[in-house]
Amino acid sequence: MRNFEYWNPTRLFFGRGETDRVGQECRKYGERVLLAYGGGSIKKTGLYDRIVRRLQEAGCSVTELSGIQPNPRLSKVREGVEICRREKVEVVLAVGGGSVIDTAKIVAAGVCYDGDPWDFFTGKSVPERKLPLGTVLTLAATGSEMNRNAVITNDETQEKLVVKNPVLFPDFSILDPENTFTVPKDHTVYGIVDMMAHVFEQYFHPVPETPLQDRLAESIMKTIIEYTPRVLENPKDYDARATIMWCGTLALNHLIEAGLTGDWATHRMELELSGVYDIPHGAGLAILFPQWMEYVLPLIPKKFAQFAERVWDIPRGNRSDEDLGKAGIERTRQWFREIGAPTRLREVGIGEERLEEMAERVAKRGPIGSVKVLTKEDILTIYRRSL
Ligand code: NZQ
Ligand code: ZN
Numbered sequence: 001m002r003n004f005e006y007w008n009p010t011r012l013f014f015g016r017g018e019t020d021r022v023g024q025e026c027r028k029y030g031e032r033v034l035l036a037y038g039g040g041s042i043k044k045t046g047l048y049d050r051i052v053r054r055l056q057e058a059g060c061s062v063t064e065l066s067g068i069q070p071n072p073r074l075s076k077v078r079e080g081v082e083i084c085r086r087e088k089v090e091v092v093l094a095v096g097g098g099s100v101i102d103t104a105k106i107v108a109a110g111v112c113y114d115g116d117p118w119d120f121f122t123g124k125s126v127p128e129r130k131l132p133l134g135t136v137l138t139l140a141a142t143g144s145e146m147n148r149n150a151v152i153t154n155d156e157t158q159e160k161l162v163v164k165n166p167v168l169f170p171d172f173s174i175l176d177p178e179n180t181f182t183v184p185k186d187h188t189v190y191g192i193v194d195m196m197a198h199v200f201e202q203y204f205h206p207v208p209e210t211p212l213q214d215r216l217a218e219s220i221m222k223t224i225i226e227y228t229p230r231v232l233e234n235p236k237d238y239d240a241r242a243t244i245m246w247c248g249t250l251a252l253n254h255l256i257e258a259g260l261t262g263d264w265a266t267h268r269m270e271l272e273l274s275g276v277y278d279i280p281h282g283a284g285l286a287i288l289f290p291q292w293m294e295y296v297l298p299l300i301p302k303k304f305a306q307f308a309e310r311v312w313d314i315p316r317g318n319r320s321d322e323d324l325g326k327a328g329i330e331r332t333r334q335w336f337r338e339i340g341a342p343t344r345l346r347e348v349g350i351g352e353e354r355l356e357e358m359a360e361r362v363a364k365r366g367p368i369g370s371v372k373v374l375t376k377e378d379i380l381t382i383y384r385r386s387l
Pocket of ligand 1: 037038039040041042045068069070071072096097098099100102138139140141142143144147149150151179180181182183184187190191194252267274281
C-alpha cells in the first residue's frame with residue numbers, strides 16, 4: 001500500500017425528504033443564490049418549484065442558469081460566471097446530474113478568478129477559491145456530488161477535459177433518492193455503467209497488497225450488480241434507488257483510491273469520444289472497458305482472476321489466472337449488454353474516420369494509465385477493437 005492523504009469536506013444529507021433543507025442550508029452561506037439546472041427535467045418533476053419555494057422561505061433571492069446540456073459546455077460556464085458577477089451571487093446551487101454539478105463547480109471557481117475558466121483545464125492556472133456550492137443530486141452516476149473533479153467540453157475545440165482540485169468539493173450535497181425516481185431507463189443504465197467504471201479504474205491497478213481497498217471495491221461492485229435489476233424493473237423502488245445512489249457516491253469520493261494509484265486510461269479515452277461525438281459518457285465506457293481489460297489482462301492476471309471469482313462468482317475449475325480473468329471480462333461485457341448498454345462503437349454511430357486523430361490527442365495530453373502507460377498505438381488499437 002502507498003502513503004496517502006484522505007480529506008473530504010463535503011457535508012452530505014441523505015434520504016427521503018432531505019430536499020426540504022435546501023433553503024436553510026443555502027442561507028447559511030449567503031442570501032443571493034444562483035440556481036443552476038439542466039434542460040428542464042426538474043420543471044417537469046416539480047422539483048424546481050419545491051426548491052424555489054424552500055429558498056424563498058429561507059429568505060434567499062434566486063437567479064438562474066438554465067439549459068445546461070449533458071457533456072456540459074464551456075460557453076455555459078462563462079455565461080454562469082457573468083451572471084454571478086452581475087447579480088452579486090453569494091452561493092451556487094446545482095440541481096441535477098454530473099453535467100449540472102460540474103458546470104456549477106467551475107462557475108463557482110471561475111467567479112473568483114480573473115482569467116478564463118478554461119485555464120483550469122489547460123494547466124495555465126489552478127482554482128484557488130470558489131463561491132460556496134451546494135448540490136441537489138437528481139441522477140446517480142458521477143460522484144461529482146462528493147468529489148473534487150469537474151469535466152467540461154470546450155465548444156470550439158471539442159476538447160473534453162477534467163480538472164481535479166480540492167477547492168472543487170461541494171460544501172454540501174443533498175442526496176434524496178426520490179429525486180432519481182424519474183430518471184429514464186437509458187440514463188439510469190449509463191449512470192450505473194459510470195459508477196461501475198469508476199470502481200474498475202481504482203480496482204485494476206499495479207500496487208500490491210491493498211486488501212481492504214479491494215474488498216471495499218468488490219462490495220460496491222457486487223451491490224451495484226445485485227440492485228441494478230431492481231431499479232430497472234421498478235424505477236420507484238426507494239431502497240433500490242437509495243442503494244444505487246450511495247454506490248455512485250462511494251465509487252468516486254476518493255475513499256477506495258486511498259493507498260493506491262488508479263488507472264483512469266479508459267476514462268481518458270472515453271472523454272475524447274464524448275467530447276467529439278457528444279455520446280453519453282456511460283455508453284462510451286461500456287464500449288471501451290472490456291476492450292481495455294482484455295488489453296492489459298496479461299499484465300495483472302491475478303487481479304482479473306480475483307475479479308472473476310469474487311465479483312462474478314465464477315468458479316476457478318482448473319483454469320489459469322488469465323483464462324479465469326478472461327471469463328470475468330466476458331461476463332462484464334455480457335452484463336453491460338443485459339442491462340441495455342452498447343458494447344460497440346458502431347452502435348453509437350462512431351466509425352473509423354477520426355479514431356487516429358483522437359488517439360493522437362489523448363496520447364499527447366500526457367501519460368495515461370497506471371497498469372500500463374498507453375501509447376498512441378495502444379489507444380488506437382483499443383479504439384479499433386471497439387468498433
Ligand atoms: O438536463 P435535464 O433536463 O435535467 O435532463 C438530464 C440529462 O438529459 C437527465 N436527468 C437528470 N436527472 C433526471 C433526469 N431526467 C429525469 N429525471 C431526473 N431526476 O439526465 C440526462 C443526463 O444528465 P447528466 O447530468 O449529463 O448525466 P451524468 O450525471 O451522468 O453526468 C455526466 C457528465 O459528468 C461527467 C461526464 O463526462 C459527463 O460530462 N463526469 C463527471 C465526473 C466528475 N465530476 O467526477 C466523473 C465522471 O467520470 C464523468 O466524466
Ligand atoms: Zn465516469
